[in-house]
Amino acid sequence: MDPSETTAVAVRDVGPDAVAIEITTPDGFEARPGQFVKLETTIDGEPVGRFYTISSPNTRETFELTIGYDSEEGGAFSEYLLSVEPGDPVTITGPFGDNYYEDEPRVVVLAGGPGVGPAVAIAERALADGGEAAVVYQDDTPIHEDRLASIANSGADVFVLADGTALTDAVGDVHSGIDGEAVFVYGFADFLADAEAAIAEAGGDPDGAKSENFG
Ligand SMILES: Cc1cc2nc3c(=O)[nH]c(=O)nc-3n(C[C@H](O)[C@H](O)[C@H](O)COP(=O)(O)OP(=O)(O)OC[C@H]3O[C@@H](n4cnc5c(N)ncnc54)[C@H](O)[C@@H]3O)c2cc1C
CATH class of the missing domain: 2.40.30.10 (Translation factors)
Structure with a gap:
């Protein structure tokens, strides 16, 4: 290429x-x-x-x-x-990258730090396509707050968490496990590890999530 x-x-x-x-x-x-x-x-x-x-x-x-x-x-x-x-x-x-939005009817995106970039992109696209979206975003200094507010106003569940707080609870709230739900994880390695543990705690399969490790 x-x-x-x-x-x-x-x-x-x-x-x-x-x-x-x-x-x-x-x-x-x-x-x-x-x-x-x-x-x-x-x-x-x-x-x-x-x-x-x-x-x-x-x-x-x-x-x-x-x-x-x-x-x-x-x-x-x-x-x-x-x-x-x-x-x-x-x-x-x-x-x-192979871990991207593929027109799934419900997307659950877990994002740490700059992983919020793909999170807002996927949620906005899913909502525009008539689907459902949920975003769980962990960062002490959140960004893209206007887009997250607009995603929430469109009916999506949006959780913005400070580092170290309640990731497991928030993932448990948004993870439904229904057919057609795709779970995405974007961020640096330490966030990915926490997110995968939270998915498992919520009864999901971390290996089935579409994850991208930023380093
Ligand atoms: C597949 C993939 C997708 C990526 N997508 C994005 C993206 O959309 N946006 C984005 O900002 N970055 C993204 N990254 C990371 C990006 O490529 C760079 O590594 C990053 O911008 C740092 O580059 P640098 O040369 O400035 O710093 P480097 O000198 O390479 O690294 C040091 C800096 O990296 C950052 N960093 C490294 N590890 C961590 C960590 N565990 N937690 C928090 N920060 C850390 C810090 O800012 C640190 O100062 C992605 C990486 C990969 C592999």
Whole structure:
């Protein structure tokens, strides 16, 4: 898969230590919510790439990526992304990933940190398709709060939890186990482990969840 050069069309502040970059969809590119792309640049003369998950409900004309960064010890690639402005070129390869929304009638998305990007994308798409959605999002400094509120206003269950609180209870509330329910998990490895334990506690099968580990 060859890289494509595209353009940043908008950069939005979506909450503490996070930014959403909207980029032009390259010709022939199509992806489902939950898939991810590789962004690449050159840092200190070396090519560097990192993966980011699509945070818009579709990829028609443009699509969005949500980047969480650590303002105290953020890495070099996050620093590069924070410098991106509308009109700048952006190099992407993809889409990648097998764990994405496939028109299931009910989606339950568990997200830690920047995993909220695919969570809002999948919930918005499922609701637009006439399906049901639930989001359980764990983060001490939540982002995308306006989109989460709008998802809740559309009838979805939305739980926003501070780190270390009640993940098991919230997953137990939204996990129904009915036919057609798909469970998704997105975030860094420590969140994935907690989410998988919560799914098992709720009577679900963690191995059946569509999970993406951010590292
Ligand atoms: C499949 C996949 C999808 C991804 N999708 C996204 C996405 O949609 N949005 C996004 O922001 N990132 C996503 N990532 C992570 C992203 O690729 C980078 O690793 C991240 O942005 C850090 O890159 P860096 O070069 O700035 O920092 P590095 O120097 O590579 O790593 C250090 C930084 O990584 C972050 N970090 C690393 N481990 C953890 C952890 N356990 N908990 C919290 N933060 C941690 C911290 O900000 C830390 O400062 C994804 C990774 C993968 C593999």
